[in-house]
Amino acid sequence: MPKHALTALALCLGLAAPSVALAEWKPNRPVEFVAAAGPGGGTDTFARVVQSALSKNELLTTPIIVSNKAGGSGAETFIYAKTNKSDPYKLYFGTQDAYVLPLANKLSYSLKDLTPIAAMVFDPFILWVNPKTSGIEDVKGFIAKAKEAPGQLKLGGAKAKEADETLMTLIEYSTGVDLTYIPYKSGSEAAIQVAGGHITANVNNPSESVEQWKAGVQKPLCVFENERLADTTVIADGMSWHDVPTCKEAGIAVDSFAQPRTIWAAADLPPEALAYYTDLFTKAAAAPEFKSYQERGAQIPRLLTGDAFKDFIKKHEASYAEIYKRNGWLRAEQ
Amino acid sequence: MDISRSTMDIAAACVTAAVGAVVCYGATLNGFAWGPSGPEPGYFPFYVGCLIILGSAGTIVQTLLRRNAAGHTAGHADADSFLDGERLRTIVAFFLPIVAMVAVSAWLGLYIGMGLYIFYALRVAAGFRTLSSLLAALAVVAVNFVIFEKLFMVPLLKGPILEAFGIY
């Protein structure tokens, strides 16, 4: 009997202890945010907005240090994560790159070296042209122009064999046109090239081209989403983000191709720290600083944590793997 | 032990040629043809590697010619010394502690590494008194700590000892 009582007590303690610990873990020293992009890049801005949301609203009172490890298209960040196993004071900020990069390149890390924490928001993709220099006004004109001279229509984007080029191959696949992809260092650089009339089109997150749209040197043709964007504030030409048709309705049958803004920790993150951060970033997503960041970028507010995020990663990785396979981009061993 | 300048010239050229060869080899892994839409990724590196080898070979030939010419006229070709034994010792005595500092830093963190190095450099190499060397080393560590950890919030490598003391 006393034996049973002891066991029961032990069980109770065993059950209670983690929940106590779950509630109690709190960072007591500076937390480092490692952004998988150079200063000024999309992921860098994301990390710094989260930083400002956390520190302004005093959600996290220990200092936050943002550092950049942009090398190897951001792979450097996740390789760094591998060397800091179970460290709860280092968080890694990226996009889908965390699980897409290892598909094409031989890298020493894999998804197993990371603990997913959250996808805080999604960036839609838009197809842009310069209406003045190209004479293209809508998706029909774009496809007609591309069919007229196969391989002559130049489409720019950020980096090679990543989201932008993947999206281009999806356009080619679904419409049967032949485009030439030109990689630049960043999405805004590609946007300027379109604005200057050096290339015909580019694919981009809305925030990277909105100023060019206002200036009349770029025009959004369609958004790669299943539904139109929500924002109805007029931006330019009497149009709002909501007035931009989805690519599906305009004639390019590509499914939603949004880019998640993701936060990771290294593998073996203590569960109580994971619980703490999940809660923290859920709060951060509701902070006014983050809300205005979402609005400026015409982003899709969709917060994923825990199992929902894990499921999403699995599906997203699989869909990228399939596209990569079709494009012949998968690395040799697979 | 004297190293003549021409020997060193040839040795350095051999090293750069080897680097050139490595670059060429690395470039072949990416493909180095001029494709239909411009050069492939390895195109420029491959020819850069070739030019390194070419330049190194040029240096070797030039040095040999000069050595022979000097040999015919003056008799002692190697009068121009690159490094003699004494200077080599000075250099090594300066450089090895730096290597040691980096090795210690990689293991125990930069603050301990730099502290030990400054202490060594002042006490042993410069011959200051133990106390003043110690104080100077502590001062350097403290100043760096304040600048990097507090002022600019750039965390330097800490290592296990400092972490054990609760300094992260």
Added chain:
Amino acid sequence: MGNFGQLMDGFAVALTAHHLMIMVMGVLLGLVVGVLPGLGAPNGVSLLLPLTFTMDPISAIILLTSMYWGALFGGSTTSILFNIPGEPSSVATTFDGYPLAKQGQAARALTLAFTSAGIGALTGVLVITLLSGWVANFALRFGAAEYFAVYFMAFASFIGMSGGSPFKTLVSMMLGFAAATVGIDTISGEARLTFEFDELIGGISFLIAVIGLFGLGELLLTMEEGLKFEGVKAKLDIRVIARTVAEVPRYWATLIRSALIGCWMGITPGGPTAASFMSYALGRRFSRRGRFFGKGEPEGIVAPETADHSAGSCALLPMLALGIPGSATAAVMMGGLMIWGLSPGPMLFTSQPDFVWGLIASMYMGNIIAVVLVLATVPLFAFILRAPFTVVGPLITVVCVIGAYTVANHMFDVWLALGFGIVGYVFKKLDYPLAPFVLAMVLGDKAEDSFRQAMLTSDGSPAIFFSNGLVATMMGLGLLLLCLPVISALIKGGRGPKDGTAAAPEGRSA
């Protein structure tokens, strides 16, 4: 003149006690990060960014730009005193600044650098004020081919100038190209020359190479020469500063030439580093005292410093007007703009005139404050040099090691810097010029990227480099610069010994 009126409004915004205090703070902090190699202006600005979240945008940008000016000035300090460029763009300052300091004229060298830098910066701001509307449209004309032409001009102006063995120049430059290639290729997305080492996938940082080649390499040389900086026991004379400031207008030709090069490279995508190199090279070729360059010639300091700072100021214009940062620091500031809720782009000038013109006005003030403050530090720095090398040497070593670490928080980088240190030592003793290496490393990958982008755009036809007036002119100028040494050699032909080759910038080893 609309711009002028708006500038006056801008002064009204910028000239408050609060903002002046922010400027002083920013400049001082900038000086500290500029002096420490590894902690350059981009780091400094990104470290201050969190502080600005709670400020209003105009105060925030004034703080960041003031820090930028401070860091630019600080970068020249270590170039001159210790041969360690604190910033990539101050590498060219070492060529004459360090020799002049070694001759015991550190205070003069520093004053020359700061004064001409200030003149360069103010010229840059003036250009921004006058041409703001025009530049945005002009910059839009730059496609990949035009980018390449700008880089080509920078290379071409530099290639002919280094003296010494052409084989060694070739090897040095090509090694720079090879180092710049390491990492992931922008155009193909493939890893190049990494041989599957994780440490190499991020590429080799330019700063690591510079800390090793210049900083540690020079320490080894000094060590070997006998434990001391030769002749740096300068008399500390405050009057030197005043006398040197008065001396600067004498170099008006170099000042004008360098400021023009700087503004051009700042507006186009060349950037401050390319500007300082190009200005140094052209100064060497066109100045009457060109053949003394590399031996501590004042004009050899004035030329790169003026160009560096005028380019640094002008580079802010493409950032504001196009959202294309002209330098790494501008990229960080652009990130800041977006966090404060401002979008850089063509509409910023019309939608936020208070912000833009307040910023431009603060650039005048900030630079003047920076020059005054930095001149005040000259005696302090000159004093540091009087300490014995057995003390200063280890301190510089520690600064180099920490600098190498802080570039990317990698211990591997520190080892790499030590390796570069040995290379720098051997190369300098064997008279390999280091300038071509540095230039190739800074511009090599950018030049390659834009070349291949241009090729993709034109379907492989090199005609794109002569497809319009702008690019054809730049390519033509580049070719002319490339052939200039040959032409001038032909003209001089037989007119006695060639006097241009003796003074290579690095031809000063023991």
